[in-house]
Amino acid sequence: MKKKQRRTTAFAALSILLCAAMLTGCATYQNFKSTFIETEADNTAVARIGVYEPLSGKDKDHGKLELQGIELAHELFPEVLGKKVELVYADNQSDVDVAATAARQLVEKKVSVVLGSYGNTLSLVGGDFFAEAKIPAIAITATNPLVTSSNEYYFRTCFVESFQGVALAKYTAEQMGVTSAAIFKDADDDYAAAVSQTFGDKLVQLTQNEDAVVKVVEYHSNQKDFKQQLMEVKASGAGVVLLASRTSDALEIMQQAKEAGIQLIFLGTDSWESEDFLKSGGSAVEGAILSAYFDAEAGITANTEVFLKAYREKYGQDKEPPSEVALGFDAYLLAINAIGTAGTSVNGEAIKEQLALTKNYPGASGNISFDENGDPIKSVVIKTITNGAFVHLYTVEPTWQ
Numbered sequence: 001m002k003k004k005q006r007r008t009t010a011f012a013a014l015s016i017l018l019c020a021a022m023l024t025g026c027a028t029y030q031n032f033k034s035t036f037i038e039t040e041a042d043n044t045a046v047a048r049i050g051v052y053e054p055l056s057g058k059d060k061d062h063g064k065l066e067l068q069g070i071e072l073a074h075e076l077f078p079e080v081l082g083k084k085v086e087l088v089y090a091d092n093q094s095d096v097d098v099a100a101t102a103a104r105q106l107v108e109k110k111v112s113v114v115l116g117s118y119g120n121t122l123s124l125v126g127g128d129f130f131a132e133a134k135i136p137a138i139a140i141t142a143t144n145p146l147v148t149s150s151n152e153y154y155f156r157t158c159f160v161e162s163f164q165g166v167a168l169a170k171y172t173a174e175q176m177g178v179t180s181a182a183i184f185k186d187a188d189d190d191y192a193a194a195v196s197q198t199f200g201d202k203l204v205q206l207t208q209n210e211d212a213v214v215k216v217v218e219y220h221s222n223q224k225d226f227k228q229q230l231m232e233v234k235a236s237g238a239g240v241v242l243l244a245s246r247t248s249d250a251l252e253i254m255q256q257a258k259e260a261g262i263q264l265i266f267l268g269t270d271s272w273e274s275e276d277f278l279k280s281g282g283s284a285v286e287g288a289i290l291s292a293y294f295d296a297e298a299g300i301t302a303n304t305e306v307f308l309k310a311y312r313e314k315y316g317q318d319k320e321p322p323s324e325v326a327l328g329f330d331a332y333l334l335a336i337n338a339i340g341t342a343g344t345s346v347n348g349e350a351i352k353e354q355l356a357l358t359k360n361y362p363g364a365s366g367n368i369s370f371d372e373n374g375d376p377i378k379s380v381v382i383k384t385i386t387n388g389a390f391v392h393l394y395t396v397e398p399t400w401q
Helices: 002-022 031-039 060-076 096-108 120-130 161-175 190-207 227-236 249-261 276-283 300-315 325-340 348-356
Strands: 046-053 083-091 113-115 137-139 155-156 181-186 213-219 239-243 264-266 289-292 362-364 366-370 376-378 380-386 387-397
Touching: 046 060, 046 325, 060 083, 060 300, 083 096, 096 120, 113 325, 120 137, 120 155, 120 213, 137 325, 161 190, 161 239, 161 289, 161 387, 181 190, 181 227, 190 213, 190 239, 213 227, 227 249, 239 249, 249 264, 249 276, 276 380, 289 325, 289 387, 300 325, 300 362, 300 376, 325 348, 325 362
Parallel strands: 046 083, 046 113, 113 137, 137 155, 181 213, 181 239, 239 264, 264 289
Antiparallel strands: 289 380, 362 366, 366 376, 380 387
């Protein structure tokens, strides 16, 4: 009996190979497989995209901003491969235990791609389930490098914090014409260390000057008086200072610089971009420069205009979309683009490969390419603070890739 089964199996395999060889439209068995076997298998009526977000709990406001962008893009582009796209929601409730259950639910519902989650830990929890099921996922604002570096199936639309150091260095050297700078950082903060390292390395590379960083000044997180460090920065002769610190510390440092009459141009990251920062900083933060994910007036790509038009029609012509909404919009666009180019909504590995090949995709938040870790090499907006408002200065394009 077993011998007969083996003969039947062998005959079936041989038949497939002979058919593949005779089909003039298929140069290889792989072509035959993708043309006939996989197409036949992809007979689902809809393409399902999973929404893995904290829609309740302490992080719900952040999750709902990302969801706004996803749903806005879905309204504009509701189909792929001639199928309707169905959004499948899984509320992880801002809780790591619930997150595992939510991730399993999306796997069981056989979604093509997962979007989210807000929160690094929640993304890391879900990532194991998605990778095991070979379902690609796209984080939107989760910035921890481990989300993508430890998982070949996870990508993201936001850049990691350290990438902002690269963009700030490019702006400093190429647009400001500054060839030397100082770094003022929190010695106890890994984020500050990463941004400072990439800023310094890129400034040295661009200026061809090993001494481009003329002074590195550190402080400790419980410190309240920064006058000594400010005097050291002033004595270094650097007029531009990367301020890698928590927002509260940055505000205090800039306030003390103003009180001491020390005039410096402070550089910071997207963590400064809030109304609270403007109100708390007042005149002390005037002239500060920061990197950001998105600016409504920058008009970076054609899809920026598509996004803004749709957002304002839905939420009001005077409304400015938060960065999280633009990044969520881009995550959906990248997902359906990968499904479309892969030619399948059921083969997660093929969709993942197409995501990895993404180059200069025109998202609402800028042109996006993915590096080997699934992190985006993309446009970075540079803003300044003028008259108590954030003003677009420049858009750094990813010419360093």
